[in-house]
Every structure is written in structure tokens, then in C-alpha cells.
Amino acid sequence: MSTAMAPVSKTHCDNVLRPGNTNCAGCGMSLGLHWLDEALSEERPFMVIPACCGIVTAGAFPTTAYGVPTAASTFASSPAVATGISQILRMNGEENPVICWAGDGGTYDIGIATLSAAAERNEDMIYVCYDNEIYGNTGGQRSSATPEGVRTSTSPRGKVEQKKDMMGIMAAHRIPYAATLSLAHRDDFLRKVRIARETKGFRFLLMLSPCPTGWKSEPAEGIDLIRTAVGCGLFPLYEVYEGLRYRINARPDGTPLESYISRQKRYTAAKVDPQLIRNFISEQWRYLDAMARAFPAD
Amino acid sequence: MGRELVTGNYAAGYTLALAGEANRSGRGCGAGAYPITPQTEIVEYLRGFEFTKGAVVPVESEHSAMGVCIGAALAGARSFTASSSNGLAYMTENVFAAGYYRLPIVMIAVNRTLGPPWNIWVDQGDSLALRDAAWLQFYTESHQELVDTILLAFRVGEDPRVLLPVMVAEDGFVTSHTQMIVDLPEQELVDRYLPPCRVPHQLTHARPTTVGGLTWPKETTHHRHEIQEAMERVPEVLAEAINEFEQVFGRRPHGALSAEYTDDAQTVLIACNTMTRTLRRVVEERRARGEKIGLIMQKMFRPFPRQELLRAVTQAQRVGVLDRNYSPGSGGIMWTEIAATLQHRPDILVQDYLVGLGGGDVTPQDISAIVDELQSRQTAGDPVWKEVAA
Numbered sequence A: 001m002s003t004a005m006a007p008v009s010k011t012h013c014d015n016v017l018r019p020g021n022t023n024c025a026g027c028g029m030s031l032g033l034h035w036l037d038e039a040l041s042e043e044r045p046f047m048v049i050p051a052c053c054g055i056v057t058a059g060a061f062p063t064t065a066y067g068v069p070t071a072a073s074t075f076a077s078s079p080a081v082a083t084g085i086s087q088i089l090r091m092n093g094e095e096n097p098v099i100c101w102a103g104d105g106g107t108y109d110i111g112i113a114t115l116s117a118a119a120e121r122n123e124d125m126i127y128v129c130y131d132n133e134i135y136g137n138t139g140g141q142r143s144s145a146t147p148e149g150v151r152t153s154t155s156p157r158g159k160v161e162q163k164k165d166m167m168g169i170m171a172a173h174r175i176p177y178a179a180t181l182s183l184a185h186r187d188d189f190l191r192k193v194r195i196a197r198e199t200k201g202f203r204f205l206l207m208l209s210p211c212p213t214g215w216k217s218e219p220a221e222g223i224d225l226i227r228t229a230v231g232c233g234l235f236p237l238y239e240v241y242e243g244l245r246y247r248i249n250a251r252p253d254g255t256p257l258e259s260y261i262s263r264q265k266r267y268t269a270a271k272v273d274p275q276l277i278r279n280f281i282s283e284q285w286r287y288l289d290a291m292a293r294a295f296p297a298d
Numbered sequence B: 001m002g003r004e005l006v007t008g009n010y011a012a013g014y015t016l017a018l019a020g021e022a023n024r025s026g027r028g029c030g031a032g033a034y035p036i037t038p039q040t041e042i043v044e045y046l047r048g049f050e051f052t053k054g055a056v057v058p059v060e061s062e063h064s065a066m067g068v069c070i071g072a073a074l075a076g077a078r079s080f081t082a083s084s085s086n087g088l089a090y091m092t093e094n095v096f097a098a099g100y101y102r103l104p105i106v107m108i109a110v111n112r113t114l115g116p117p118w119n120i121w122v123d124q125g126d127s128l129a130l131r132d133a134a135w136l137q138f139y140t141e142s143h144q145e146l147v148d149t150i151l152l153a154f155r156v157g158e159d160p161r162v163l164l165p166v167m168v169a170e171d172g173f174v175t176s177h178t179q180m181i182v183d184l185p186e187q188e189l190v191d192r193y194l195p196p197c198r199v200p201h202q203l204t205h206a207r208p209t210t211v212g213g214l215t216w217p218k219e220t221t222h223h224r225h226e227i228q229e230a231m232e233r234v235p236e237v238l239a240e241a242i243n244e245f246e247q248v249f250g251r252r253p254h255g256a257l258s259a260e261y262t263d264d265a266q267t268v269l270i271a272c273n274t275m276t277r278t279l280r281r282v283v284e285e286r287r288a289r290g291e292k293i294g295l296i297m298q299k300m301f302r303p304f305p306r307q308e309l310l311r312a313v314t315q316a317q318r319v320g321v322l323d324r325n326y327s328p329g330s331g332g333i334m335w336t337e338i339a340a341t342l343q344h345r346p347d348i349l350v351q352d353y354l355v356g357l358g359g360g361d362v363t364p365q366d367i368s369a370i371v372d373e374l375q376s377r378q379t380a381g382d383p384v385w386k387e388v389a390a
């Protein structure tokens, strides 16, 4: 297909993800992949997707919803497979972005050693974690990204442990660029993917991804839930350069936490104490503010 | 290089590096490197080699070492690595992935006992446990055989009629850490023998595909069947590769099996790797005394060379299998395959001997005692546990 290399116009940004994919209605991945595509503009990526909803998205052989060359890797291996691809492309003078697109299970849990190693070697790739805070593909089990209190099929009485600070872990690797992405903040999202695109070495992007199936929420409300998560301070928008220069992109705006949790049965069914979450939010911001003060980007 | 006194690991690292370098006219080479005794010197050698167009990535685990190889091969490069024992076990998921992706990766398996309890000595159970991973498997009895088989491995695995990964096994310590005089090939000859690697399903924007996604049962069955058909083409491709090897390097490596003194042999012993060399000495001594005894060096284990094996035992009445591996609840892994093949010859008594497990030193006397036991038998029985001194 000779057209595959042709420039992509902004009116035709479905090249990475085509129509007819198997994402649930309201899945955050659908919009996330479109915006990723849009921000990459003319640059055509190679994708590596481990076991997760993101590879089921493709549908079954011989068809695929991915319009770019894509490797479906084993669950823990996407950064290792992407390393092999990236190294060989570069030695052949091919500068296409190599992108891992992985869930929180592949990122926070089973793949963390592989991810850490690729980050430590500063491999030339963009790693995007679409964090739906659950194992979606296997039907909704806890991960170490699942927030405290939330009910999943393997935390039926509510999760006892706190969510892991993956951004902190990745920043500690002193990688060139790490940032959080919000599906309710389009300009900020596109700007960050473009920075990632223009940066060399290991880049980490963390996108909170609404998952109506796992969150037990209304498909139509996903984007608004993300806006609420940012507004109440639960999902901070920030970026870290070289692991040592922090920039906060949006501060809590007084949005009540209740408007986030009351619309998701994963919270309401477990009767999560909002105070638990408020404590988590204030600790998170105390840490982030301290880092931004000590290591400002500007 | 010419003739050099080198260890097995040096010979393996050297040969892999030359094969990788030979692809500088193609898309280069890629490898993942992770240490484990007794394989470590191979990945150390690869890390030290200055490739014109190649990357040896120091990963954090064997699982990722194979992950990097998979990525490199999917990007169209020649790819290889090495491991042993628990490293192979840890890598297993991606070993299967490489086979099912049909990527012609070459891996040196330096045989070592799986633990715990920890034991670094030779036992073929580690690589034999991977027999179902859609890889070709070769077992080598000497340093020269190792070098030559690595070159054959790239040639056969990358052949468009095969397109499968290849494992080349050598004995831990007995081969990896001892020295022998080896004909080490020159780069120029390796360049001649190995044409640039081409992976037809390489990821490319010219034809965007999703490699390794979902398949339904019917497509999965087709996929497995295509692998079987590729396996069935191996004998033909291997024969060509050996002929050409002889033309380029002036030596002729063994094929799937080496059947020796079997034309009239009533007793045939089968072994793999270095134990074959001890077995050969026992067989030659006994033949000198007039016994009708022969041996088979089992070099290729996947695909399993059924026809070659049947041809090698035409006169046999008794076949003894020397297994330095053990599948709990069954017996020797070579024996189960050999016995399944010899069901076509119900007149032959097939007996298994578990010998040298965990690296026990198998002497000519041990093997002679096994031959005596085999020859005294009227019927075959359960696998015999043969203890050796150390």
C-alpha cells in the first residue's frame, strides 16, 4: 500500500486505529489512539502492544483494526520487543517512532522489570500506558494501579492497597520525558505527545483511560469523568523532564471528589470512604508540589 | 582464523558474531544478552564484538533477551542469543512466541541441570523441555560440530521453506569450558555461506500487518499445520545446506543423525552431545573384539528424524537409549520419541537408561556395563536408573 507513507491530514487521523475495532463503547483507548495519531502527524509509528484490551482491539486474523505495522507481544515484553525493533530501525536510518501501547497490568505489574530496564538503557521509544486501573481484558481484576478501596473481581471487599506512583517510578529513571495525559484536555494532550515525538530516548506517557466496563460507569460520561478526576486533584496533569524538572499543568479547581466517585459503581458498590481518597489526593499534591518547588522546569 | 585451541563457548560466540556480521549487507543483527553459567562467555563475547551493523542489548532477564531478538527479527534483522537451564526456563514464554511468530532466531542452549536444587553441571533436560516450542533442535558432540551446526542453523532456519528458530545445544562445561582444536571460519567464507537474512513478514509500512494478534481455532490449526509442513521440509533443506557447507568450508558436518557401524549391528546404542564420544570408544573396542554393535549420534531432535532412525536400525535386535535428562513420571525424553518411532519395528527391544543426570561423569566402564545389561535382556522394561561414581 503505497499510500501508507503519505502525509496524514488532520481530517483523516484514523490511520493508527481504524473503524471497526472491538473497543467497548466509551473506551478511552479509542480517543487516545486517535489523538496519538493526530499528534504524530506525518510520522508513521511502529506499534508494540502486549496482551491487554489494546491488542484485542485489532480484532481477529486476517483483519486488523491497526493501520500501522503492529507487533502483538507477550504480556511482559513490549519494551523488550520495541527495543529490538527500535535498534534495528535506527541502524537502518529509519526514524519512525516506536510506540508501546500497554495497559496498567502490563506496565505497573508484570512488565515493570522490562519497562524499567528499557528506560534505564534510554531506548529510543515512546511508552504509552493507558491506565484503566484494572485488568480489563481478563474481566476486571485488580492491578497495582487500582485505587485504594475500589471493588474488582479480585478485591471483592475493596482494594486494601494504595495505587502505585508509576510516574514517580519512571521519573526516578531520569528519562528524557514523562507526562500524564488527560482525554479531557485535548491541547495539553496533543502538546505532550508532540514533545514526546520531538524528544530522543525513552519517553513515558501515562493516560488515565475511562473503562465503562471495568469502572461500571456510563460510556457517555468517560471524558467528563476524566475532567472531574483532574479537577478534583486525583489525576494530576504534569510533566517531568530528565526526571529532574517538574512542570504542573493543571491544579485542582475545587471540583468535588463526589462527582467523580458517585458515577462509578466500582467505588459506590464498595462504599469507599471519600476521606481515604482525599488523604491520597493531599499526599500526592504535597509530594508533587515539593518536587516542583525543588526541581522546577521553568 | 584457521585452526585454534578454543573453548566451546568461545567457538560459539565467535561463530554467532560472524553470522551477525555477515548480515551487515542486509538489515544488520540484533541480540539480547543475559548471563547464566555455563553460557555467560558467549554473551560476553557478543557484547565485546564490534559489529559494523548490529546491536547486542544488555537486558535485565532472559525473557527480555528473547523479547529483543523477537523485535530485531520482526524488524528484519538476523538475531541470536544464548542461555542455559533456569535461564531457558525463565525465557520459555518468549521461546514459544519466537517459534509461533516463525522468526529464524538462533539460540545456543548450553545444557545445564534445572534447579533447585542448584547444580550447574550438564543435563539436557533444560533444552529438551522446550522441544514443543516450534524450534528446530540440534545437539552437538564436539566444538567443531558446534561451530558448523551454528552456521547450518542460520542457513536452514532462514530458508524461506523453513522460517523457524533453531536451538543448537552444547554440553555445559564438558564442551563450553574445555578446549579443543577447532577450524574457526573466516568472515569472508561466512559471508559467502549466509546470504542476507530476509524475514518475509517483517513489520513494514509498505504492508501494515498485526503480527501475533488473535486467531480463531481454524486459523490456529492452519498455523500449526504450516509449522509442521515447514518441519517436514527440514531434511531436504538441511541436506542442501550441508552440501553447500562442504563446498564453502571444505568439511562435511553431520546431518540429522550419525549412524556408525550400524549396517550389521544387532545392538545399537543412541546418545547425544559429548556422551556420544565416550560411547563411540566403547563401541569401537567391542567391534574390535568382533561384536556386532553400532551407535547413533542423535544430532537433530526437532524435527524428529524418524526415517533416518528407522534406516539406521535395519539389522538391530536391541536398541539402548542413553538419556541424560528425565521427565518425571515418564522417563528419558529421547527414549519416548525413539520408542514411538520404533513401534514400526516391534521386533526390536528398546530399553532406556537414565545416566549421567545432573552432570554425573559417564565413563567407558559405565557405558560398557549398560551394554552388558542390554545384551542380557529378554524383554524391555521401565527406564533403568544407572548410577555413576560422581
Ligand SMILES: Cc1ncc(C[n+]2csc(CCOP(=O)(O)OP(=O)(O)O)c2C)c(N)n1
Binding pocket: A051, A052, A053, A054, A075, A076, A102, A103, A104, A105, A106, A107, A132, A134, A135, A136, A137, A138, A143, B093
Ligand atoms: C503471562 C501472561 N499472564 C497472564 C495473561 C492473561 N492476561 C491477558 S491480558 C491480562 C490483563 C491485562 O490488563 P492490563 O494490562 O491492565 O490491560 P487491559 O486489559 O486492562 O487493557 C491478563 C492478566 C497473559 N496473557 N500472559
Ligand code: SF4
Binding pocket: A022, A023, A024, A025, A026, A027, A028, A029, A053, A132, A136, A137, A210, A211, A212, A213, A214
Ligand atoms: S474493558 Fe475497558 S479498556 Fe477494555 S476495551 Fe472495554 S472499555 Fe476499553
